[in-house]
Amino acid sequence: MALRITVIGTGYLGAVHAAGMAELGHDVIGVDVDERKVDTLNAGRAPFFEPGLEPLLAKHVGSGRLRFTTSFAEAGEFGDVHFLCVGTPQQPGSRGADLRYVDAAIDALAPHLQRPALIAGKSTVPVGTAERLAARLAAKAPAMEEVHLAWNPEFLREGFAVEDTLRPDRLVLGVTSRTDAAVLERVYAKVLQAGTPLVVTDMPTAELVKVAANSFLATKISFINAMAEVCEAAGADVVELSQALSYDERIGGKFLRAGLGFGGGCLPKDIRAFTTRAAELGAHEALNFLREVDEVNMRRRSRVVDLVRELLGGSVLGAKVAVLGAAFKPSTDDVRDSPALNVAATLHLAGSQVVVHDPEANANAAAKFPTLSYAATAAEAVAGADVVVLATEWEQFTSMDPVELGQQVEYRRIVDARNALDPQRWADAGWAYRGMGRPAPTATIPASVERLIAATPSGAVPQLPAVTATAYDRVAPAPTLA
Ligand SMILES: NC(=O)C1=CN([C@@H]2O[C@H](COP(=O)(O)OP(=O)(O)OC[C@H]3O[C@@H](n4cnc5c(N)ncnc54)[C@H](O)[C@@H]3O)[C@@H](O)[C@H]2O)C=CC1
């Protein structure tokens, strides 16, 4: 049976959750303080790039099952269940979570709760927040003891958010009563009927499951990136190492891609907030390893800058650097804590002429880093480049033809910061290739060139099309820029 649901905060999480709830058959109102976002959503359009979201919005806004508002009065009057999806970013000047949006949303909603309702927190919060909010709510909601709070953390990935909402790995319900769990089980009835595992627990455990999951994922990535550092020192190949590890089912291959490391609006801030919260609770030493996870991760960004410098012969000053990718990962336009932009901005500050191109994130990147130059296409970004950095592994970048690209750049030098290209293929096409935690490949002479040499009379200088001395960086190092 359809419930009346509100979703408070309609960003990367809330907009998808609202559309997902409508798809599950409920009547939904999304609430946001951002009027422009609300207008866009009410037109059935997605305010950000997320595959599959716009058709879902259009379908349900069109049918009248889903609408958006800035009015908390409307939301309070309408909803049986209110999902809290506002942001919990890193606090400026600290490593802890900034809970001002969560508090503000509760304060705005509470006075309008005149009848029984369940508020289900989905935002990622420090453990103990739910209990604190429950007290805040009880003090402000007219319906008081008939207004309950639960915590229902969200595990969706950007880029797969629609799929993850409709077919999640698991549902976690942190509740204070069996009745509240039953309400949420009604909300997710279709998901549960599909056999999705369900964990019903208390609120602190539910809050902790979320940050523990993100901490584990971050640790896995930093583990393989630490291995990449050792591989760099030992002349070994982290991609082959990772592949070999992945066959052990206890380890698994997911989240073992070494490269530029993790970014985004969640993993970095969540491990920092978790460490801060554990210390506040007295578990000072428990999460020390997460500081190291963070540091390994940040060192990868410096490593990419170092590789660019190395390829340029020691200095990046004045060099034209094409950075392919601005989003923190492919299939999103999200540039929060983006490793790609971090690298781009560092090179820019060091005096390089940086041109960035991202298929979806140029506008968000330009809003955050207005002093960088942006190109509308990859071809425009790489035109005349001294070095190319592949920073976000969009499919349109990983499928690039090294021979074709080689004709557009000034020098064939590439840092594959995501280990997303075939090193040998690029080396064979005359590129000086650097990956992350893997040895630089040695170019073999392409078969076509070998045939040409063989067909050339001895003593004559063969004409080698498209393969020049500068292309074979290791044979004749390219001139160093000042
Ligand atoms: N982005 C993701 O993939 C996931 C995010 N999360 C968590 O969900 C929460 C939200 O994250 P995002 O959606 O990425 O953030 P976001 O920044 O994209 O969205 C937050 C939205 O809340 C709105 N907002 C702020 N104050 C408000 C208020 N008082 N009342 C109503 N709306 C308000 C903002 O205008 C914005 O639209 C965070 O705690 C995050 O850690 C959890 C799982 C996945």
Ligand SMILES: O=C(O)[C@H]1O[C@H](OP(=O)(O)OP(=O)(O)OC[C@H]2O[C@@H](n3ccc(=O)[nH]c3=O)[C@H](O)[C@@H]2O)[C@H](O)[C@@H](O)[C@@H]1O
């Ligand atoms: O709490 C959240 O917001 C979400 O955070 C992550 O999702 P997301 O940030 O969308 O992105 P991921 O796919 O986890 O990637 C995070 C970062 O790790 C990097 N990464 C990922 C995997 C890998 O092997 N190596 C690696 O460097 C990606 O490039 C990206 O920068 C989690 O995967 C979600 O389960 C969680 O709900």
